[in-house]
Amino acid sequence: MTRLSSYLLPTEKQAPADAEAISHKLMVRAGLIRQLGAGLWTYLPAGWKIHRKVEQIIREEMDAIGGQELLMPLLNPAEPWRRTGRIEIDEIFKLEDRKGTEMVLAMTHEEIVTTHVAQVVRSYRDLPQILYQIQVKERDEPRPRAGVLRTREFRMKDAYSFDRDEAGLDESYAKHIVAYDRIFDRSGVEWYRVQSDVGMMGGTDAHEYMAPCAAGEDEVALAPGYAANLEVASADAQAVELPAPLPQPVEEHTPGCTTVEDVSRRLGVAPGAVLKAFPVIAEGRGLVLVLVRGDHRVNEVKLRNVLRANVRPATADEFATKIGPAGFIGPVGANAPILLDEAVGDGGYVTGANRADFHLRGVEPGRDFPFERADVRFVEPGDSVGGQPLRIESAIEIGNIFKLGTRYSEALGAHYLDESGRQRAIVMGCYGIGPARIVAAAVEQHHDEAGIAWPRAIAPFDVELVVIARGETEERTFADRLYEELREQGLDVLYDDRDAGPGEKFADAELLGAPLRVTVGKRTLAGGELEIQLRRGRERRSLPLDGAAVAVAELWRTLP
RNA sequence: CGGGGCGUGGCGCAGCCUGGUAGCGCGCUCGCUUUGGGAGCGAGAGGUCCCGGGUUCGAAUCCCGGCGCCCCGACCA
Structure with a gap:
């Protein structure tokens, strides 16, 4: 027995001032x-x-x-x-x-x-x-x-x-x-269902279930046939245009150019033709110099998994003597093991010269420095998996298996x-x-400007029955009977029998978001047809009064 | 843990700078009118102004300390 006149459903016109996420606002507003x-x-x-x-x-x-x-x-x-x-x-x-x-x-x-x-x-x-x-x-x-x-x-x-x-x-x-x-x-x-990080705790396999939406705290990398948490995602990088190779590295004066952007602009090469040097301290292993393309970012979770150790960025003091001055470090002559990202193809790159205000041009992995290879970068939108383009979406983690x-x-x-x-x-x-x-x-996934539009399976009610009438009227008698008939059809009905105007009732019904709204008013009885609103898309339909409850139940079963 | 913001009737806010009767919209109660998209008129109820201390004749307002809540980032076994 759910009559809105005696049901605790405190709806609000205004969302709480401090709410940001749509689900937060709407769930509070809908009571x-x-x-x-x-x-x-x-x-x-x-x-x-x-x-x-x-x-x-x-x-x-x-x-x-x-x-x-x-x-x-x-x-x-x-x-x-x-x-x-x-x-x-x-x-x-x-x-x-x-x-x-x-x-x-x-x-x-x-x-x-x-x-x-x-x-x-x-x-x-x-x-x-x-x-x-x-x-x-x-x-x-x-x-x-x-x-x-x-x-x-x-x-x-x-x-x-x-x-x-x-x-x-x-x-x-x-x-x-x-x-x-x-x-x-x-x-x-x-x-x-995405592949996820197994962490350091001896797990062997793990997946997360992710629901894409704006309020999500996680990011997932998606391509046809591929889905992974951004933390562990792998993909083929977009190609980058490299300058012509040089017989040996050449030093260039690059005063104050400490970012990839500075260097690529000054030397006129693509950011992807610069190697970003990221020195880290791996627990139990010490200093490691990680190199990724200048247009890529180091993924510390993947790095941790590759090195099988907790990892933190090294401080300038920790790498100054073994590698070089902050802002100008590179692999040539570095006194540290070098981990080269798999997306770095063959060819000549710009790297730090390990000397303040200088970079090297034409540095070739292998020829000019030794390395181990590993996949340690974040994938980027536009990368591809099996030839298919990759996109990145934010998502809520709704489940995990481990x-x-x-x-x-x-x-x-x-x-x-x-x-x-x-x-x-x-x-x-x-x-x-x-x-x-x-x-x-x-x-988050199913709402519009009026409120929530629940999936049928988890909606608070199957149907909201709105009667537009006050006092003992013909409409109300009809609605009372229809309420019972709908319940006999097995539907979970919220009956808005309040002494309120139609606008308020419609607005509340759309805010709460039952998949179907059934309206009974003067118009209904006069026209011999019952007005139905499908919440998704707010499409209106009419059903004959005769056998209406059965028809509503049938319609309900067809909804998503 | 770093940065930012906010605490005033149920909700949203103004008042604070420049100290002196706590105010607005919505909601709520009662009456009359109204009834297919958040009605109109009238009459009401409801507030330790987050807490504690200080300054002052007097503190929502100024000062000090605390607490709470939100947002961004870090973190998230």
């Missing part, structure tokens, strides 16, 4: 969410309905691949977090109980689920397992932002797979791909005995989805 503090949001009834619809889709698809739902405490003893070393993470909320025992608020549940599995699983016969929950997570984010997109408390579907070996993990991983593809398809958002391996099982003693009686570590995967981000992404 779905209210803020309590930085990164802390209450879901009001209609907003919570949407969230629950998304959760239900997730449940159904997780169950379909054999996932078993459980529930683990949010409040955790610190001990398992200490055993995996993650107690050190700044984002973890830490507290003490009255006895002074250290506790943490879980930001995810690898430690806890693995602790239980370690206690319970003994034999290879107990594996594999897929366990999941939909539970609150707490993260002390340095900067919560954009409404519900990045919060300090949020619900997350987190799943964990436990397998006998890598082959088993591959199967569990593949199952999650099936489930996730279906979840995001059913939710009605546009999404891409092959963990044995990092947690080893730290927490999750072992089993195999067929030959040998003790082995359980091989794990973890799989997350943020339902709130699906909701926000749906708003």
Whole structure:
């Protein structure tokens, strides 16, 4: 029974002054969410309905691949977090109980689920397992932002797979791909599954699910048949025109030219014909000189993965003696290993001369300096993959899947005995989805100047029924009956029975964004036709009064 | 963590510079009128001006300290 006259749906004409993201503005204006503090949001009834619809889709698809739902405490003893070393993470909320025992608020549940599995699983016969929950997570984010997109408390579907070996993990991983593809398809958002960084934590494979939209915090590189997080994306660079080769490097006076732009202009060569020198300190390895084309940028995530070590830019002091003065450094004569980006083709380049106010022309990799080659640059729009042009879009990360391996099982003693009686570590995967981000992404992707246009599957209501009449009138009697008939058709109907004018009702209906609006007024009864508005595109249609409820239900089933 | 901005009825804002009755629009309550795209008239309710301290006869306003929130960047296991 959802009559708007008695339903808590506080809509606003004006967005909160401090809101920036569209989903933030519209979700507040539509009466779905209210803020309590930085990164802390209450879901009001209609907003919570949407969230629950998304959760239900997730449940159904997780169950379909054999996932078993459980529930683990949010409040955790610190001990398992200490055993995996993650107690050190700044984002973890830490507290003490009255006895002074250290506790943490879980930001995810690898430690806890693995602790239980370690206690319970003994034999290879107990594996594999897929366990999941939909539970609150707490993260002390340095900067919560954009409404519900990045919060300090949020619900997350987190799943964990436990397998006998890598082959088993591959199967569990593949199952999650099936489930996730279906979840995001059913939710009605546009999404891409992209390769992502596995990080330094021993993971072997990882993908993220990305929903393109302006408010996104991530960037994805997309080409037909290719999708990757910008952090790890690879592509073929556009060719660059190089000057004619020289028999040996020639020094040029370039006073004050410390940027690629300065140098390329002064020497009259394309920025891509200059080599950008980027000295870094690799943990446990020391100074490395990274070279990329002047029109490219060094990607520190790829660099870290290539060097298998944490990397930071070197300071001028750290490279002054081994290489040269800041602003004029280059590979020729550098006393440091050189990593040359794969996009640097054969030919003569301009590089720093390792002498203040001078550059070298005609420097050829190999002939003039030794190097190792690696792919360490960011891809750029206009690069290509398999001959197809690459584009870069911002996106919201709505899910991720990750092959963990044995990092947690080893730290927490999750072992089993195999067929030959040998003790082995359980091989794990973890799989997350943020339902709130699906909701926000749906708003970002599906809205217009009037408000939200929900995908049918996650809309707060299937139909909003608007009656234009006050008091006991013929229209209202008709609308009351139609309301019941629509409900009998299985539709979830919001009935705007308020004593308000038509303009206000229409505006609120379009703001809230149910896929269909049905209007009953004088005009309806006089004309013998019911007016229907499809929210997407605000297209209007008419249906005969006779059998209207059935026709509305049929129309609803055809919507995206 | 670096940079910037903002805290005044439910929402959006003015007032602050130059100290002296807290104001506007929307919303809310009551009455009458109005009813197919955010109505009209009239009468009302509602504010510790973020908090603490200081200056002053007097502080929303000036000074000091704190807190909160937002945006950009860094970070995001």
